[in-house]
Structure formats: structure tokens, C-alpha cells
Amino acid sequence: MARILVGVKRVIDYAVKIRVKPDKTGVVTDGVKHSMNPFDEIAVEEAVRLKEKKIASEIIAVSCGPAQSQDVIRTALAMGVDKGIHVEVSGKEYETLQPIHVSKILAKIAQNEKCDMVILGKQAIDDDANQTAQMTAAVLDWPQAVFASKIEKGENEITVTREIDGGLETIKCKLPAVISADLRLNEPRYATLPNIMKAKKKPITKTTPKDLGVDVAPRIKIVSVEDPPVRQAGVILPDVDALVAKLKEGGHVP
Template sequence: MALRVLVGVKRVIDYAVKIRVKPDNMGVVTEGVKHSMNPFDEIAVEEAVRLREKKLVKEIIAVSCGPKQSQETLRTALAMGVDRGIHVEVSGAEYEGLAPFHVSKIIAKLAQEEDVNLVILGKQAIDDDCNQTGQMTAALLDWPQATFASEVKVEDSKMEVTREVDGGLETIQVSLPAVLTADLRLNEPRYATLPNIMKAKKKPIAKKTPSDLGVDVSPRVETVRVEDPPVRDAGQKVENVEELVSKLKEAGFC
């Protein structure tokens, strides 16, 4: 069974950047800040490309929802081996209020339009840490879901997935079409080579809007205030176990 795969890629502030809260406490500073592809989405792209290298996939389509700069993220995916991209442009107040439910509806609609039989997403984005888009996309499509994947095997119309759970590892089998979300240990994404970066410039990126897909992305949540996490109190050194137990009792921990 040759698969057609849709992969979601999100543009986020680079993981190495120190996040700063805006002076008005209504968000974080994004202007002049380095952005990159969400690391879990890189893993999702890599898994799609590896499945194609095993001759299990015939086409990989990447989709990104966001402002025009999201095309840079799509070009990165194309340089890694994706065949073509779809940019669903969302900007301004709508982008500020874009929630996982909106993105799920967009991805589900595109999955139907593109007639794909596998959707691969990162398990979560590092900016909001919601971990919701994959699950809601599966619900909207009424497809099986395999989340937190650390190993994937595809055979005929079935997919065996080893997933990371609190108690260790769980292996499940789902029927295709399905939604898969990638965990950290699924693979190590490749670096895009210079020839592939040059080829990516010629690969097509279609432009759409949420209204083209019949999706209303009006904000459902209002941000009241954004603050830095509280500063942790300095630690204390103790001379022995008895003193440690005494201080824990004073703090109400035992």
C-alpha cells in the first residue's frame, strides 16, 4: 500500500532562544527573534521521508499555518525531502488567537482534500506545549490515532507503533488511514544538504486561507496576562540528615 502523507510543520521561536515577555505583559517578544521549525515536527518530517525511502510512501505534503514567514519553515521541510507544501496564511489577531482546534480543523480538511491516508504531526509544539492537535485531528477525521510514537512499522494497511507511556513502552496496531504523532526518540532528523536546499526553492508551495477551507479561525480564547515564571528561592545547605528532616517538617513536606 503506497501512502500519501500529510505532515504538519509549525514555525516557532528557536529552542535555543531565551524567551522574553513583552513590556505590556500581553505576549512574548517575537520581532527580531530567531525562529525555526518545531523540533517535534522535524521528527515527523524525517519519519515521513524514511517511510518513502522504504518505498512505502509515494508523496509527502507539508502544511504550515501562520504568517508569510511560515513559508521559510515549509522550505526547510522541502529541503529535507518533502515533495510539496501548502501554506495556510493566518496573520494578525487571528494568528495570535490561533488554537490547536483551529489547526486541527485545517489539517483535517486538507487531509480530505488531498486524499491522504496518513497524517504525521509532532506530539506538541514547544511554544504552547498543548499536545492537542494530533488527537483532535484524528477525532475530526474519525481515524485511529497513535500518539507519542517512538517506533513505527508499516505493513499493508496496518501500522504497528511503539509509543511512550508513563509506565514505559506500549505497542499498538492501527488500521490506515490514521494519525501519528512523533515523540523525541522516534528518529534523529537529517540536516538539509546544500543541493537539496537549492532544489527546495523550485518545489511548489500552494497558498490557501482558512476561509478557502471553510474554517473559522476567530479567536476563542482571550489572553489576559503573560508573566515570567516566579524566581526560585535560593537553596540551603544542611549539615546532616537530621537537619534535613527537620527543615522538611518545618516546610510541611513530612
């Protein structure tokens, strides 16, 4: 049976209105509600379902970030994950932590834990990078099946239905493999109170990028973070001729 690694990221809750810091160095996070990245919830749910089907033997949740990242690991444990690993990254290091760093960390842990499958959310809703799964597969030199909307396990392989621009694509991957979860893969469960209580007794191991031999020196420099421009109010025009004249006036059509 497979051992599954899932990545869980602590992000600003999807319902919170994002505010840019006055100095434009980033967004306001202090005193702001955080939760597990929604796509990571889908990844956790899929891993738990595979365990319930007796396809997986153990699920390990990993989160990279400050001490508060343990909150999302506990949520994953309450959903049915067996154990957690918290990779402590805080302060300036966390502000410049990129997918390339996280992918190297996940790859190292997947090797250390002898995992057969890595399931990640297709992207995080804070940076929307959509890179970590692909980079993790590259670092491990494993097959990748990203944007999965359906996963079926076979003998030493998986069949994955992927959502692509033109519709659906079905591929087969040999295990071990890296999968990223798309929105329609499943509907994540809510953690019940008994499971939340049980999660408090499940183990969370602490480690650091340095312990794993991963250099998290920044590859990028944040120059400025700004609010998107305010959309200007539209105008109602009487007919098509007026519309064409307006477009010509604005230089939108020749």
C-alpha cells in the same frame, strides 16, 4: 502507496531565551530567531524515510501562520517533502490560533489531498499543548497512534511502538491514521545545499482558513503571560534533625 500529510510549525528557536513582553500580553517575537518545531522535524524525517522505502508516494507539508511560515515549509521541502501548503494566518488571528483550529485545517487538507496518513510532531515547543494530533484524528474520525517511537507499515495497517509512562506499548492501526512523532522516533537529517536549491523550485500553494471553511475565532482569551518565579537559593543543613525542623517550620511536614 500512501500519501502523507505532515504539519510543520514555525516556533522560536529552542536555543533562544524567551522574554515576556512588558505588557504581559505574550512573548517577544520580533527580531528573534525562529525555526521548525523540533518534533515536526522528526515527523518530516519519518515521512521522508517512508517514501525512501517506497511506502509513501507523496509527502505534503502544511504550515499555518504568517508569511514567514514559508521558511519552515522550504526546510521541509529541502529535507525531501514534495510540495507545501501555506495556510495564511496573521496578526491577531495568529496570536489566538489554537490546536482546535489547526486540527480542523489539517483534517480538511488531508481530505482534499486524499491522504492516508497524517504525521505531526507530538507537541510544539512554544505552547506545549500536545493536542493537535489527537484533535485531528477526532475531526477525521481516524485511528490515532500518538507518541510514536517506531513505525512499521503492513498491508493497509501500521504497527506503532508508543512511549508511555510504564514503558513501551505496541498497537496496530488501520489506515488512514494520524500519528504523532516522539523524540526517539528518528534523528532528522540536515538539508544539503543541492536539496535546498531544489526546494526553491518545489511548489507551495497558498490558502486561508476561510477558503477551507474553518472558523478561527478565538476560544480563549490570554489574560496574562508572566515569567516563572525565580527559584530561591537553597540552604545547607548540618544533619537530618535540622532538615526535619526546617521542613516543620515551613509547614511542609506535620
